[in-house]
Amino acid sequence: MVRVATFFAMSLGAFVFWQSMDKLHVWIALRQDEKKERLEKEAEIRRVREELLQQAKQNDSLA
Template identity: 75%
Template sequence: MVRVVTGFGMCVGAFLFWSTMDRVHVWIALHQDEKKERLEKEAEIRRVREQLLQEQAKQKESLA
C-alpha cells in the first residue's frame, strides 16, 4: 500500500513539475519576444530620428 501511494505521489509530483516547467518556458519565450519587439522599435525610432536630422541639416545648408 505504501509503494502504491509513493508511486502515485511521485507521478503527481512529476506532472506538477513538468506543467510548471512548461508555464515557465512559455513565460520566458513571451518575455524574449517582447524584448525583441521593443529593441526593434527602438532601432526604428533611432533610424527615423537620424533621417530627420540629416534632412534638417540639408535644409539648413540649402538656406545658408
C-alpha cells in the same frame, strides 16, 4: 499500500513539475518576444530620427 501511495505521489510530483516547467518556458519565450519587439521599435525610432536630422541639416545648408 505504501508503494502504491509513493508511486502515486511521485507521479503527481512529476506531472506538476513538468506542467510548471512548461508554463515557465512559455513565460520566458513571451518575455523574449516582448524584449525583441521593444528593441526593434527603438531601432526604428533611432533610424527615423537620424533621417530627420540629416534632412534638417541639408535644409539648413541650402538656406
